[in-house]
Amino acid sequence: MVHQMPDSSRKYQEILQENSLLKKRIKEIEQFESDRRQSEADLRESEKKYRLIAENTADLIMILDMDMHFTYISPAVMRLRGFTVEEAMNQTLNEVLTPESLGLVQTVFENAMEREGGGSNDSNIIRMLELEQYRKDGCTLWVYRTMRAVRDEKGKILYLEGLVTDITDRKKVLNN
Secondary structure, eight states, X not given: OOOOOXXXXXXXXXXXXXXXXXXXXXXXXXXXXXXXXXXXXXXXXXXXXXXXXXXXXXXXXXXXXXXXXXXXXXXXXXXXXSOOHHHHHTOOHHHHBOHHHXXXXXXXXXXXXXXXXXXXXXXXXXXXXXXXXXXXXXXXXXXXXXXXXXXXXXXXXXEEEEEEEEOHHHHHHHHO
């Protein structure tokens, strides 16, 4: 003889099980929320550190989109070229570089894009060029520009990042 639970007892057991599952799910959600808040705090702290570095380095840090428009320029642009960040962000490369340097950059970029089209997309390639740039006062300065393509997980170029170092004094010494 099999003993059956009355319907009310069975429903009570189902409610207890459901309640237990809900409590477990609430704890999982609370843990997820706690982890998310910690991740956001860690991200803010990391961003703060990198922003501090980028905004206080003597070298200029820049990011260019694939149309060769600036999307980021560090405050070092004021010391290096005499422009505010806002002014520099609105400049095109032909306003930044002398014609000879602009031609060199265009040739290097076109060659890189041809190799890219041919399937050669080595993400570790860093281009290093000596270029002449205009200052706000109309004078020029020589810089050593390091550029690297930043890619997505599929290898497609997203943008170019660069570091610009003033080498004007070194060029003067070498030319004398």
